[in-house]
Each structure stands twice: as C-alpha cells, then as structure tokens.
Amino acid sequence: MADNEELPEGTVRNILDQETLKWVFVGGKGGVGKTTCSSIISILLASVRSSVLIISTDPAHNLSDAFQQRFTKSPSLVNGFTNLYAMEVDPSVENEDVGGNEEMDSLFSELANAIPGIDEAMSFAEMLKLVQTMDYSVIVFDTAPTGHTLRLLQFPSTLEKGLQKMMSLKHRFGGLLTQVTRMFGIDGDFGEDAILGRLEGMKDVIEQVNRQFKDPDMTTFVCVCIPEFLSLYETERLVQELTKFEIDTHNIIINQVLYNEDDVESKLLKARMRMQQKYLDQFYMLYDDFHITKLPLLPEEVTGVEALKNFSHRFLTPHQPSAGNLTVEEMEERVSTLRKKLEDAEADLEKLRKGKQKA
Ligand SMILES: Nc1ncnc2c1ncn2[C@@H]1O[C@H](COP(=O)(O)OP(=O)(O)OP(=O)(O)O)[C@@H](O)[C@H]1O
Ligand SMILES: [Mg+2]
Numbered sequence: 001m002a003d004n005e006e007l008p009e010g011t012v013r014n015i016l017d018q019e020t021l022k023w024v025f026v027g028g029k030g031g032v033g034k035t036t037c038s039s040i041i042s043i044l045l046a047s048v049r050s051s052v053l054i055i056s057t058d059p060a061h062n063l064s065d066a067f068q069q070r071f072t073k074s075p076s077l078v079n080g081f082t083n084l085y086a087m088e089v090d091p092s093v094e095n096e097d098v099g100g101n102e103e104m105d106s107l108f109s110e111l112a113n114a115i116p117g118i119d120e121a122m123s124f125a126e127m128l129k130l131v132q133t134m135d136y137s138v139i140v141f142d143t144a145p146t147g148h149t150l151r152l153l154q155f156p157s158t159l160e161k162g163l164q165k166m167m168s169l170k171h172r173f174g175g176l177l178t179q180v181t182r183m184f185g186i187d188g189d190f191g192e193d194a195i196l197g198r199l200e201g202m203k204d205v206i207e208q209v210n211r212q213f214k215d216p217d218m219t220t221f222v223c224v225c226i227p228e229f230l231s232l233y234e235t236e237r238l239v240q241e242l243t244k245f246e247i248d249t250h251n252i253i254i255n256q257v258l259y260n261e262d263d264v265e266s267k268l269l270k271a272r273m274r275m276q277q278k279y280l281d282q283f284y285m286l287y288d289d290f291h292i293t294k295l296p297l298l299p300e301e302v303t304g305v306e307a308l309k310n311f312s313h314r315f316l317t318p319h320q321p322s323a324g325n326l327t328v329e330e331m332e333e334r335v336s337t338l339r340k341k342l343e344d345a346e347a348d349l350e351k352l353r354k355g356k357q358k359a
Pocket of ligand 1: 029032033036058062145256295296297298301303
C-alpha cells in the first residue's frame with residue numbers, strides 16, 4: 001500500500017500527458033456522468049492534440065444534449081472548436097453503407113441468431129475500420145452503461161467465433177451450403193463465400209484494433225462512478241472484467257461529490273455527505289494505484305460548451321484524500337474485508353436476480 005505522498009495525482013492530467021494514447025473509453029453505471037466526463041475529456045484533449053473525435057456508442061445518444069448541438073453518424077465539428085469532432089453511432093443497428101443485398105442480409109441474420117452479438121460486433125468493427133482511416137490523433141468513446149460496453153469490448157472474440165462457425169459450416173456441409181444459398185436465389189457473388197469474405201475482410205482490422213485495445217500505451221478505460229454502494233460495486237466488477245480482457249484502466253472519476261460540510265445546513269445533506277465519505281474512503285483504499293479524480297455535485301446541469309469548459313478545470317485540480325492514521329497492515333486488512341463484502345454482495349444480487357426471473 002502506497003504512502004500518501006506516493007498516491008497517483010488525483011486528476012486526469014495523466015491522460016493528457018500520455019501522448020501515445022489513441023483510444024480512450026469512458027464508462028460506468030447509468031446516469032453517473034459518463035457523457036459529461038467523456039465530453040470534457042475530449043475538450044481537454046483537444047487543447048493538446050491535433051485532432052480529437054468523440055464517439056457515442058450509447059443508443060440513447062446524449063452527446064447532442066451535452067454539447068447542445070445535433071450530431072449524426074458521421075463526424076461533425078463541434079461548435080467553437082477547430083479540431084474537436086463528434087459522432088453518434090448505434091452499434092445495434094446494421095450499417096447500411098457496407099454493400100450487400102437483401103438475401104445476403106437475411107443470411108446474416110441467420111448467422112446473427114447462431115452467434116449472439118455478432119451483428120453488433122460487425123457494425124462496431126465496421127465503424128472502427130472507418131474511424132481508423134480518418135486519422136484522428138485520439139478517439140474518445142462515450143459508452144452505454146456497463147453491461148453493453150463489456151459486450152462491445154468482447155467483439156473481437158465474438159467475430160472470431162463467427163468466422164470459425166462459418167468455416168466449420170463450410171467444412172461440414174460443403175456444397176450443401178452453396179446449394180442452399182442458390183435455393184434462396186443467391187448466386188456466387190452473394191453466397192456464403194461473400195459472407196465469409198465480409199468477415200475475413202474485417203479480420204485485419206479486428207486483429208489490429210484488438211492489438212491496440214490491449215496495448216496500455218494506446219488504450220485506456222476511464223471508470224466514472226458516484227460515491228454510493230452500487231456504483232462502487234459496479235466499478236469493482238468493471239475493473240475486474242477489464243483486467244480479464246487485458247484492457248488498461250488506471251483512472252476513476254468520482255462524480256457528484258458533496259463538498260464542504262460546513263456550508264451545509266440540511267440534515268439530509270449532512271447525512272448524505274457522511275454516506276459519501278464512507279464510500280470515498282473505500283474507493284481510495286481499493287484503488288490506491290489509480291488516479292482518482294473527485295468532482296463536485298453542481299447546483300445545475302452541465303450542458304453546453306461553456307458549462308463543459310467551466311467544469312473542465314475541476315478535472316485538473318488535484319485532490320488528495322486523507323488516509324487517516326492507519327498502519328499499512330490495518331489498511332490491507334480493511335481492503336480485504338471490503339473485497340469480501342463486495343463478493344458477498346455479488347452473490348446476494350445474483351440470488352435476487354434469479355428470484356426476480358422466477359417471479
Ligand atoms: N457533477 C455534476 N453536477 C451536476 N450535474 C451533473 C454533474 N455531472 C453530470 N451532471 C448532470 O447529470 C445528468 C447525467 O449526466 P450524464 O448524461 O453525463 O450521465 P451518463 O452517465 O452519461 O448517463 P446515461 O447513463 O444516461 O448515459 C446530466 O444532465 C448532466 O448534466
Ligand atoms: Mg450518457
């Protein structure tokens with residue numbers, strides 16, 4: 001466990017300083033501030049990089065709300081900037097611009113049924129392929145709430161499975177598959193070879209992107225959360241999943257923090273502040289090797305470029321926690337108790353979910 005002085009700086013400056021970064025994912029539970037934080041990170045990056053693209057992969061797009069400007073599935077310049085672009089894509093909708101015909105698409109939907117998530121993975125891969133050719137200095141993702149994001153990050157393996165499945169079908173059924181595609185009135189150009197071709201055509205991009213996503217010099221994942229139990233719990237799950245996928249993460253943004261107990265008269269707020277403090281302490285204990293950036297809960301929403309820019313200063317203002325007077329052993333003891341509690345909570349939640357499904 002690090003001493004107080006050794007704790008990583010509590011700001012996102014490390015992201016601006018990491019000149020090799022190409023992909024920055026911003027994710028977390030619903031409503032915690034992912035869109036606000038990713039928008040501000042992209043604004044900050046635009047001040048040190050030649051060109052920045054922010055992409056929303058959340059079907060409930062809200063970049064348009066945050067910037068108060070309408071965006072589409074092609075990058076457009078954000079008002080007031082010369083090098084910041086934004087686009088909103090829906091990964092669950094098949095991209096129409098990739099060619100093919102109806103029969104081919106229907107075969108695709110067959111394949112999609114056989115391999116869950118494959119069409120989402122395909123359109124994500126196609127989007128990445130497009131974005132790769134556009135030559136942005138860095139790309140920021142405003143992702144959908146946790147579960148969805150984790151699925152997207154698994155897309156290389158989903159596509160690989162799809163490719164294998166097609167190959168094995170081809171081996172097993174050989175000519176039969178061709179006959180079937182003919183039966184559906186699909187000739188050679190749009191038959192199973194064309195589909196295989198489409199998957200294989202993306203193999204290079206997938207492999208390249210997969211390599212880049214697993215390279216901590218090029219990719220990092222910023223976890224956004226609030227100081228409450230469920231959010232702490234989801235952050236822990238997210239960090240574990242990211243570790244499993246070998247995706248770097250070393251920034252946590254804790255949003256909506258109530259500051260200055262002295263200013264607060266309300267009993268309710270005082271109680272909430274104590275509750276927040278408990279979880280803040282736990283975040284600092286569990287993630288002492290992360291850059292933890294604390295952001296205040298503002299009296300108003302953060303919408304429009306001006307509001308985003310004003311708030312951006314808080315992302316670079318360091319704040320160190322007071323670790324109290326605990327010894328290293330006491331801290332470690334607390335961390336392991338906490339991790340155990342989170343595991344128990346996972347089991348409890350799982351039971352609850354199962355109960356719900358039955359009901
Ligand atoms: N620190 C803050 N103080 C006050 N309001 C905030 C703060 N952070 C975010 N907000 C506001 O809270 C709302 C939700 O934030 P945001 O849209 O960034 O969350 P999100 O995680 O992207 O949500 P979703 O999961 O729905 O995409 C927005 O209206 C935003 O302006
Ligand atoms: Mg959002």
